[in-house]
Amino acid sequence: MQASRYPALFRIPLHALISIALLATGVALRIADPQPVSRLRLSVFDSYLRAAPRAVDPSYPVRIVAIDEASLARAGQWPWPRSMLAELTSRLQQAGAKSITFDLVLAEPDRLSPDALLRSLDGQSVNAAIVSEISRLPSNDERFAKAIASAPVVLGVAGEAYSGRGIAPYRGGISFAGDDPRMFVHAYSGGVESLPILSQAARGIGAVNWVPSEDQIVRRIPLLVAIGGKLYPSQALEALRVGTGQSTIFVKSSGGSGVEAFGSQTGIEHVRVGQTVLPTTERGELWLKFSPSDPHRTISAGSILDGSFNPADIQARHIFIGATATGLLDLRATPLAASIPGVEIEAQALEQMLSSEHLIRPAYATGLEIAFIVLFGALVAWMIARSGALIAAIVGGMAIAGIVALSWLAYSRAGLLFDPVYPGLAIALLYLGTSLTSYVQSEIERAEIRSAFGHYVSPSVVSEIAKHPDRLKLGGDERDVTLLFADVRGFSKLSEGLQPDELVRFVNRLFTPLADTILDHRGTIDKFMGDAVMAFWNAPLRDDEHAKNACRAALVMLADVARFNAKQSEESGLRGETFVPVRLGIGLNTGACVVGNVGSPQRFDYSVLGDAVNVAARFEEATKTFGADIVVGERTAADVPSFAFLELGTVMPRGKDRPERIFALIGDETFVASGEFAELKTAHAAYLAATSAGGERTAALEKCRQLCPPSIAGYYRDDLGRARTAATST
Secondary structure, three states, X not given: OHHHHOOOHHHOOHHHHHHHHHHHHHHHHHHHOOHHXXXXXXXXXXXXXXXXXXXXXXXXXXXXXXXXXXXXXXXXXXXXXXXXXXXXXXXXXXXXXXXXXXXXXXXXXXXXOHHHHHHHOOXXXXXXXXXXXXXXXOOHHHHHHHHHHOOOEEEEEEEEOOOOOOOOOOOOEEEEEOOOHHHOOEEEOEEEEOOXXXXXXXXXXXXXXXXXXXXXXXXXXXXXXXXXXXXXXXXXXXXXXXXXXXXXXXXXXXXXXXXXXXXXXXXXXXXEEOOEEEEOOOOOEEEXXXXXXXXXXXXXXHHHHOOOXXXXXXXXXXXXXXXXXXXXXXXXXXXXXXXXXXXXXXXXXXXXXXXXXXXEOOOOHHHHHHHHHHHHHHHHHHHHHHHOHHXXXXXXXXXXXXXXXXXXXXXXXXXXXXXXXXXXXXXXXXXXXXXXXXXXXXXXXXXXXXXXXXXXXXXXXXXXXXXXXXXXXXXXXXEEEEEXXXXXXXXXXXXXXXXXXXXXXHHHHHHHHHHHHXXXXXXXXXXXXXXXEEEEEOOOOOOOOHHHHHHHHHHHXXXXXXXXHHHHHHHXXXXXXXXXXXXXXXXXXXXXXXXXXXXXXXXXXXXXXXXXXXXXXXXXXXXXXXXXXXXXXHHHHHHXXXXXXXXXXXXXXXXXXXXXXXXXXXXXXXXXXXXXXXXXXXXXXXXXXXXXXXXXOHHHHHHHHHHOOHHHHHHHHOOOOOOOOOOOOO
C-alpha cells in the first residue's frame, strides 16, 4: 500500500538516486563546513597569497620600532623603565609621527619607579635626605603618562574569555547602522587594560587580541571585539582613527542602509573610518593580504633612544612599537611565513587599510560555490549516464579547470576569495561515485546477460554481448535471421525398450555435440522440443554471415550424428545388442522475424516470431518427403552461393498462398570445388529436366545415385515416378 503512494520514487534509476545522494552529501558538507573542508579552502587562499602577495609600499607609511636584540643590548633587559618608554615616545612625537601604537598592555606599575625603589629599601639604613629627595621625584608611570598626553598614542587592552574583570569603556565614538555589532563580533567576558593613568592620557585604546584559524595561522584580524559587553576597536583600526584625526568609527551591519538582509541577521558588512572603508567578514574580521617581510619596514628602538635614527623615517608615518626579539616570544604564523613578530601583523593590517588593497570573501561566495557543485555535478552525472565516463570526465575536468581559473582571476584582479578546491573535489568525488555506480551496474547487467544468454549462445558471443550491451536490443527487434529446425527420425522406435533414465542419457549424448556445434558457429539455441532442436542466427548480435554460419553448422551436425552412430554402434556391439542408426532431418530458412523476450514478466524466453519460423519448420518436415537430410529455402541458398546446393522442387507450406522452392544442402566450399560435385550437378540437372518433361530419366537417376553423398541419397533411392514439381505439398 505504501509503495503505491509513491510510484514515481520507485521508477527513478539507481544511477540518478546515487547522484542525488552524492550531490546532497556534498552540499550538506559545504553548509556544515567541518574543519577538513574549511582547511581545504584556506589552503588554496594561502597558495594564492604566496603566489601574489601584496606589494610592499616603498614609501613605508607604517614603521615598526622594534624592541630587538640590538635594542636590548643597548638599553638593557626587558621590561624597560617607563621613563625610557616616555623618552621613546617623545622622540617619535618630535619626529612627526602620525600615530604611536604600543603593542603592549601595561597593566602593572613600573617596578623601577623611584617610589617603588624606596619601598624596596624599607627597613634598610638610608640617608633621610636622599629618601626625601627621591620621594619628591615623579614616578616613571607619571612621566610616561605626560609623554603620552602630548603625543598621538594608542595603548592596548586585551579581552579574556574567562575573566570577570571589567575595564574602562572605549572613549572614542563607535556608531552603527543596522543590527548591533556586538551580536556578531568576538566577545570576551572580561579583560585587562593598561594603568588608568596611562589609558586616560592616551588618545586611543585598541584591542590586541588576535584570532587564528584552527591551524594557528593568522589570516584575519578582528577589527572590533566586545569586552564585558562593550565594543573596542583593534589596535590597527584605532591607529588609523587616531592617525587620521577621526573621532568616530562607523559600522554597517545587516539591516543597515543599503545592506539587504531580508530579515536575517547576516552580520557586519563593513567598517568605515573617515573615507576609508574596510570590507569585513560577518564577524567584523579583516582578511589580511600580507606582503613579504621587509627589513626596511623596521627601525631599532635603540637607534631612537640614542638619537642615531633618521627623523625622516618617522615623519608623517604610523609607528608601531613592539617586541621582535626572539626571546620575548611574540611570534605568529602567517600564510607567508612560519613565524613573524606579532607587531608586524598589526603594522601590515594598517598598511593594508591605507592601501585599500583588500581581500574580500563575498557574502554570496558560499551560495555561488554550492550552486556550482549542484549545476556541474548534475551535468557530470547526466553525462555519465548519457555519454559515458570519458565524455563526463572531459566535461568535469573542464569545469574544475574553469573554476580554478575563475577563482584565480577573481583573486588577482579584484581580491575576491572564491574556493575552487571543495567544489572541484566534490565534482571529482561525484564523478568517481557515479562512475563506480555505472561500472557496478554494467557488471550486474553483464552478469545478467551472461546468465540469460549462457544457455542459448556460445561463450564468445556472450562475452561480446557483455562487452557491448548497447548492441543488444531486447524486447523486440525486427531483423533478418536464419532459422534451423532439426528433428531425429524415428525417435519413437529408437526409444522403445529404454528406461526413462537411459532415454535421458541417450538424448543428452546425442544433443550435446549438436548444441555445441550450433553455439560454435555463432548460433542461438531457442529451445529443445523432445527429439528436436530449434536455433537461429543473426540475433542477439548481428552476424553478416548468418546464412553461411547456419549452413555450415547444419553440415557439421550431420557429421556429429555420424560420429554418434559410430560410437553407439561400437558400444552396442560390445553388449551384443542391435543398434538402429540415428538420422537427422534439418530445415533451414532465412527471412524477417521479430526477436526479443517473449512471454510474461514472470516467465519469458529470448525467441523469434514470424512467418519465416513456420516455413523453416515445414522445410524440416519436407526432409521426410524428399529424402534429403538438409532442406534449405530459396533465400538461404541465394545468400550462400559458395556452398553446394541441389534444387529439389517446390513445396506448398500450410498457410501459404504460393509455393516455395527448396534445395538440398550437400556440402561446403570444398565440395563445390570438387569434380565430383560438378558431375553430380550435371547429372541432377539432367534428371530434373527428364522428370519435368516426362521423358526417360533412368540413366540420369542412376548417375545421380552413384555420385551423391549420403545426405541426399534418399532423394534418388525411392524413385516412384513422382513429378517433383509444384504439386507437392507439406
